[in-house]
Amino acid sequence: MKKFINHVDDFLTESLAGFAAAHSDLVVLNQEPVFVRRKTPKPGKVALVSGGGSGHEPLHSGFVGYGMLDAACPGQVFTSPTPDQMMAAAQAVDTGAGTLFIVKNYSGDLMNFEMASEMSEVPNAMVLINDDVAVENSSYTTGRRGVAGAVIVEKLVGSLAESGADLEQCKAFGDRINKNTASMGVAFSSCTVPAAGTLTFKIGDDEIEVGVGIHGEPGRRRARFAAADAIAGELLTAIVADLKPRTGSELLVLINGLGGTPLGELYLLFNSTRLWLQQRELKIARAQVGSLTTSLEMAGASITLCVMEDDMTRHWDSPVHTPSLRWGI
Amino acid sequence: MKKFINHVDDFLTESLAGFAAAHSDLVVLNQEPVFVRRKTPKPGKVALVSGGGSGHEPLHSGFVGYGMLDAACPGQVFTSPTPDQMMAAAQAVDTGAGTLFIVKNYSGDLMNFEMASEMSEVPNAMVLINDDVAVENSSYTTGRRGVAGAVIVEKLVGSLAESGADLEQCKAFGDRINKNTASMGVAFSSCTVPAAGTLTFKIGDDEIEVGVGIHGEPGRRRARFAAADAIAGELLTAIVADLKPRTGSELLVLINGLGGTPLGELYLLFNSTRLWLQQRELKIARAQVGSLTTSLEMAGASITLCVMEDDMTRHWDSPVHTPSLRWGI
Structure with a gap:
């Protein structure tokens, strides 16, 4: 395992320390429990709090800032954060309008966010993201997995929250975006979780994993390597079969690198x-083309389509200022 | 070789077509000869034209737009662009104030840009970037190589040009930034040029290449894998020995991923x-932390330091609107 790392146990701590130092104009890192929060909260705004296992950077910490998240709770690599992180984050960024938890559908994440939701003294609601059409149930999931669609939900709901919407409106908008969003990915290589030190799965030189999860979970099938057009066609066929967009629909297309695939290929x-x-x-x-929801250094990519209805395009275009997504400011 | 690719011969064409379509609000792709130009030229502004082999994306095409480059000439992967691309690009973006060619120091690039400079009907000057302190001469270089420092030169001179400086001022500023900038990289893995189909170099499971070039050229030494602090220390020692910044100097630090290294490690x-x-x-x-000057999917990173003097910080902070670097707009 060759990684920029000192000791396996310190990987997350040191990576977050670097992140917080690089973006000290935007975010503050809290220790014990660990969460990243927006430096300048906006009074009276619904607070958006997400989180999940680390190893998917820039998701979620890289999207804390104006127009997106108010806080992100990073777990250890590919491991759910804990309820105390979530509750402390919600408490820290609450300015009176309540908290919307944005949760990717993994059993551990969901269980912990539900516990935090119940125990939190801050009024709250939850949006569950399950955009991955590859498989119905998976290694860590009952129901569909949540993947790169999270970026779209966080951006659009972030914009709505910034405009002064209340908790109920933010929750409803988040649910609607999730319903309008579908994704599927493909892996060319595995990745190595630092604490494990070995490849998460094995894959042959001529094989690809179609429908892979963002932790290397199995997808729909192990296939022979194919041309980009054929791979795109297979992913898009599955996505469109699920979304069923009307002819002439306007789409947001997100081509998301999984970490080890260069921009030219994306x-x-x-x-x-x-x-x-x-x-x-x-x-x-x-x-939007880039590596926004990654699986450590996995080679591969996912395609996400979101059917843009009503004011979604306006909320996509609105200003955002976070470490990894920024425009208009 | 597993890449998102249809036919090896079409890789660059299709990648550029995707790039131009994704950023049609910002750039226009010219065919025969191939270059990417800023969609909306600014009359009377010195035009900044760069280019080089492809495979380093987002460099240079991803930096075409307001506040950085006016045009970029992509060669085939790890292959210099040709003088006719450079001349046509300079012609296309000329609005009367002349062209500044920004060139990374590789023999092929330099020879072709010099030829374009001589044959171009547009008044022009050249800034040669040679920020890589690893080796004095290299596989494709007489003198030091130009690497990620190019991003800093393009951003800072781009800002100065946008503010109305003339060709001579832009050239002098570019030379000064280059003098203030030093870089060194390390590779954990090789990369595969599509047309070759095989790894550029071999490296053991426990080895790193210290001082690697952005085409996989040899660096200073092949070393045993080491902790991040030790690697950073070796790179920084070499960089600081070259730059000799005074105590208390203000630095721009660029941690640049080479393509296959995830953001958390950077x-x-x-x-x-x-x-x-x-x-x-x-x-x-x-x-600035991110993969801005890459070597296809190579795992590894480089560190760049730039001593920020006078108005350099202001020019770094000024608005920029390109596909891969954007703030303030």
């Missing part, structure tokens, strides 16, 4: 995606 | 860097 995958959608008279309203 | 490397600099009373004025 743009090529976007090109394959673009041509596939064009042939089916589906319109790309907005495009 | 932040950990930033943390090691930060502590090392602190012990030597060197101040971090600005920090």
Whole structure:
């Protein structure tokens, strides 16, 4: 295992210390329990709190700031954060309008966020993200997994919250975005969790894992390596079969690298995606290409489509200022 | 070789087509000869034109837009672009104030940019970037290589050009920034050039290449894998020995991923860097952490320090709006 690391036990602590120091204008790192919060809370705004296992950076800590999250609770690598982190984060960023917990659907995350929700003294609600169409149940999941769709939910609900919406409105908007969003990924390589020190799964030189999860969980099938157009076609067919967008629908397309795939390949995958959608008279309203929801150094990518209805495009375009997503400010 | 690719010969074309479609609000892709140009030129502004082999994305095409480059000329992967690309790009973005060519020091790039400079009808000057302190001469270089320092030169000179400076001022500022900038990298893995289909170099499971070039060229030494603090210390010692910053100097620190290293590790490397600099009373004025000058999917990173003098910090902070670097707009 070759990683930038000193001692396995210190990986998360030192990585977060670096993150907080690099972005001290935007975020504050709390110790015991560990969470990252927005430096300047906005009084009277619904607070958005997310979290999950580390190893998916920039998700979620990289999206703390104006127009997105108010706090993020990082667990150990690929391990759920604990209820005390979530409760402390909610308490720290509460300014009177309540907390919306944004949770990717993994059994551990959900259980802990539900516990935090019940025990928290701050009024709260929860949006559960389950955009991954690959499999119905999975290693760590009852129901579908939550993956890169989280970025879209966090951006859009973040914008709505910033505009002064109340907790109920933010929750309803989050649920609607999640319903409009579907994703599927493919892995070319495994990744290595620092504490384990060995590859999470084995994959042959000529194999790909279609529908892989962001922790290396099995997908739909182990397939022979194929051309980008064929891979994009398989992912998009599954996504569109689930979403059932009407002809002429306006889509936000997110091409998300899993960590070990260079940007040039992601743009090529976007090109394959673009041509596939064009042939089916589906319109790309907005495009985002980059590694935003990763699986450590896994090679591969996911495609996410979100059907943009009503004011979603406006909320995507609105200003955002976080370590890893920034525009308009 | 598992990559998002259809046919090896079409890799660059399809990747650029995806890039241009994803950022059609910012850039225009020219075919025959191939270059990417800023969509909305600014009349009377010195035009900044860079370029180099592909495979280093987002460098340079990802930095075309307001406040940075006016055009970028991508060659095939790890292959210099040709003089006709450079001349056509300079012609296309000229608005009367001349062109500044920003060139990383590789023999092929330099030769072709010099030819373009001589043959171009547009008045022009050149800034040569040679920030890599690892080796004096290298596989493709007479003198030191140009690496991630290019991002800093392009951002700072881009800001100066945007503010109305003339060609001579832009050239002088670029040379000064280059003089104030030093970098060194380390590789944990090789990368695979699509057209070659095999690893560029071999490296053992317990080995690292200290001082690696961004095409996988040999560095200073092949070493045993070491802790992040030790690696950071070796790179920083070499960089500081070259730059000789005065005690109390204000630095821009760029922790640059080479393509296959996840963000969480880059932040950990930033943390090691930060502590090392602190012990030597060197101040971090600005920090940038991300994969901005890559070597396809190579695992590894480089550290760049730039001594920020006079108005450099202001030019770093000024608004920029490109596909891969954006703030203030």
